[in-house]
Amino acid sequence: MLIFNHSFRGTLDAEPHLSTTRRDWLGLCGASVLLGTSACAGPRLTAMASAMAPGGTLRACINLGNPILARRDSVSGQALGVSVDLARLLAEQLGVPIELLVVDAAGKSVETVRSGQADVGFFAIDPMRSDGIRFTAPYVLIEGAYLVRQGSPLTDRAQVDQAGHRVMVGQSSVYDLYLTRSLKSASILRSPTSPTVVDAFLAQNADVAAGVKQQLEADAARIGGVRLLPGRFMVIEQAMGLPQGRGAAAQAALASFVESAKASGFVARALERHGIQGAAVAPAA
Numbered sequence: 001m002l003i004f005n006h007s008f009r010g011t012l013d014a015e016p017h018l019s020t021t022r023r024d025w026l027g028l029c030g031a032s033v034l035l036g037t038s039a040c041a042g043p044r045l046t047a048m049a050s051a052m053a054p055g056g057t058l059r060a061c062i063n064l065g066n067p068i069l070a071r072r073d074s075v076s077g078q079a080l081g082v083s084v085d086l087a088r089l090l091a092e093q094l095g096v097p098i099e100l101l102v103v104d105a106a107g108k109s110v111e112t113v114r115s116g117q118a119d120v121g122f123f124a125i126d127p128m129r130s131d132g133i134r135f136t137a138p139y140v141l142i143e144g145a146y147l148v149r150q151g152s153p154l155t156d157r158a159q160v161d162q163a164g165h166r167v168m169v170g171q172s173s174v175y176d177l178y179l180t181r182s183l184k185s186a187s188i189l190r191s192p193t194s195p196t197v198v199d200a201f202l203a204q205n206a207d208v209a210a211g212v213k214q215q216l217e218a219d220a221a222r223i224g225g226v227r228l229l230p231g232r233f234m235v236i237e238q239a240m241g242l243p244q245g246r247g248a249a250a251q252a253a254l255a256s257f258v259e260s261a262k263a264s265g266f267v268a269r270a271l272e273r274h275g276i277q278g279a280a281v282a283p284a285a
Contacts, residue, residue, distance in 0.1 A: 049094040051250040052242065053119050058094060060087035061101045061118035063109040065170065065194040067215055068142050068279050069122055069238060072102075082140065082270040083122040086240065089266065090120065090257055105193040107172025116243050120254065124174030125237045132244050134251045136258040137285035138237035139267050143278070144175045145213040146229040147198060147220060152207070157229045160208050161186045167208045168201040170194030175210050178234050198223065212236065214278050237282065259285055 052058065062070050062079045070081035079102050091098035101118050103109050113121035114132040125135050146167075148154050160167065165186040169176040173194050180188060186208075191200035194211055198219035201209035209216065213232065220226050240258055242250060261267050267281045 046095065048249065048253055049096050051246055052253065053091075053094060053096050055119075057097045057099050058087070058091040058120065059099045059101055059118045060084075060091070061103060061109045061112045061121040062087065063103055063106055063122060065103075065105045065109075065173070066124075066212060066238075067195070067218070068140070068212060068276055070102075081274055082267065082276065085270045085273075086122070086139070086258075086261060086267075087120065089261065090254075093257065104195075105170070105172065106174065110172070113241060113243060116245070119246075120240055120242050123239060123241050125239050126174045126177045128177045129174075129241075133241045134244050134246075135239045135241045136255045138239045138282040139258050139262055140238040140271070141280045141282050142236045142238065143213040143232040144178070144210065144234040144236055145216055145232055147201070147209040147211070147216045147226055148207065148229060150225050150227055154208070154229060157231055157233050160229075160233075165208060166204075166206040167210055168197050168204065168206040169210045170197050173211075174236055175212075175234060179210060198226070214276070217278075255285070 060083075062081075062083055064070050064072060064079065069083040070079050072078070073080050079100055084100065087100065088098055101112055103112060106123065109121050110123060110129050110133065112118045113123075121133075123129060123133070123135065125138060129135075146154075146157050146160055154160065161183050163185045166189050167179060167183065167186050168189045168191060169179060170193055171190040176188070176190065189200070189204060189206055191197050194215060197211045198209050198216065200206070202223070209219075209226075210233070213228070216228055220228065240254055242254055262281055263284065271279055271281070
């Protein structure tokens with residue numbers, strides 16, 4: 001797990017491409033009462049900041065395993081993306097510095113927040129993750145899709161769940177959890193992370209690769225000789241979450257923060273800013 005510790009304001013000044021994020025934050029300042037803070041008046045640690053970031057720094061876990069939400073900048077090596085922008089925005093509203101805890105897989109992100117090593121995280125909602133974590137309503141909706149070889153006889157997602165079919169998934173991803181419950185006849189193989197699914201699918205001669213649609217599309221363009229099956233097998237609801245022990249007030253404040261970020265257009269602009277296509281802002285809760 002990689003850790004980057006810096007103040008949000010300093011990072012904005014250092015990275016011109018985040019100037020839009022600063023303007024978005026200024027637009028949200030009028031709604032900062034949703035956190036019970038005086039974020040617009042300055043970086044004053046408040047009772048709510050203490051509840052959400054008891055160590056005085058907001059530790060946000062960032063999962064690079066989902067390219068819709070986060071990626072590593074090829075030049076600076078820093079984590080960038082919608083989830084990073086939201087984490088920085090939350091830290092600024094709370095008036096505290098931010099520390100990014102960067103992991104490469106969803107399961108690691110879940111455990112980091114569940115154990116209290118991070119104060120907030122970004123996850124796909126699933127019942128198997130609810131123990132020890134409290135989720136907001138989703139802020140982004142993305143699709144889970146299937147990929148097969150060009151010569152595969154499969155032409156429809158309904159054909160996947162048959163005896164003898166082997167489906168490759170990213171270990172502990174939300175679609176791993178979902179397909180483990182829903183597939184009755186096909187067997188599941190697991191790669192270490194979501195970005196390695198297609199390579200593992202090819203290396204182990206699996207019949208189907210499952211994953212986030214945009215990741216599969218990128219892999220298809222990269223390697224050739226494969227195709228996506230039409231449609232989706234699930235809608236993935238991406239939300240924020242915090243350790244259960246932080247209390248009802250902190251949970252309500254984080255939920256309000258997410259709703260404000262959606263309603264203000266911040267999430268939509270972040271998706272556009274990072275060039276994300278095929279993902280939709282979730283409706284109001």
